[in-house]
Amino acid sequence: MDQKNLFLAFFRASMLGYGGGLSAIPLMKKEVVDTYKWMDDEEFSDILALSNTLPGPINTKMSGYIGFRLCGFLGLVNAVIATVLPTAILMILLLTVLNAYKDSPLVQGMANGVLPVAGVMIGVLAWDFFQKSRAGMGWLPTIIYTIISLFVMELLGIHPALLIAGLIGIALFSNADFRKERQVKDK
Numbered sequence: 452m453d454q455k456n457l458f459l460a461f462f463r464a465s466m467l468g469y470g471g472g473l474s475a476i477p478l479m480k481k482e483v484v485d486t487y488k489w490m491d492d493e494e495f496s497d498i499l500a501l502s503n504t505l506p507g508p509i510n511t512k513m514s515g516y517i518g519f520r521l522c523g524f525l526g527l528v529n530a531v532i533a534t535v536l537p538t539a540i541l542m543i544l545l546l547t548v549l550n551a552y553k554d555s556p557l558v559q560g561m562a563n564g565v566l567p568v569a570g571v572m573i574g575v576l577a578w579d580f581f582q583k584s585r586a587g588m589g590w591l592p593t594i595i596y597t598i599i600s601l602f603v604m605e606l607l608g609i610h611p612a613l614l615i616a617g618l619i620g621i622a623l624f625s626n627a628d629f630r631k632e633r634q635v636k637d638k
Contacts, residue, residue, distance in 0.1 A: 454529050457522060460487055461514045461533035466541075472510040474569035477576045479513060489521055492583055500619075504612035510534050 460482035468475025476499065484495050502512040511534055518530025552558045585593045596618070603609045 454522060454525065456487060457518060457526055458529050458533040461518070461530045462537060465510060465514075465534045466537035468510070472508050473573050474565075475510050476513070477572045479510070480576065483517060489517070492579070496580055496583070500615050504615050 461479070464475050464478040464482050468478050480492075480495055483489050484492055490498075498513055498516055499509075502509050502516065505512055511531055514530040514534040515527045518526035518528070520526075522529065549558055549562075581593065581597070584596075588596075600614055600618075603614050604611055
């Protein structure tokens, strides 16, 4: 594995992912899955789900895990530095410039334009995951799980990490092969 490509992939995703960690996830997916083909969509989805269950910024968790998985400890450090460095540089530069011109209509328009773009990028990623889920389970289970998940998170106020852990548990324990394997190990 080339450390330079690992650095460039996460640096580009972080540099272009203006608007917060969530806006960089589709860019990270493009680099990791589409450009370099280090993993497939399913593996990336699993890493995203795992990263959502842990505390802290999602970009650094995902880049650290992917870097470690690809290149060990050196890959972890490389990927995290590549993810954090653009943010630190941009914060220093942009905050200085934005503070000087904060009342300018151009700067206010630019800041207002970031939210819709980030929303669309996150929506495209969610639709992509929804389509993959539909292909794996079919329409009915996908729609049912989506509605139940929204209900549990929004109306009952349960944290997404607990919901994801519950869904993983249901998937594992409903898998007949997993149950047979557990039974063999228990004997």
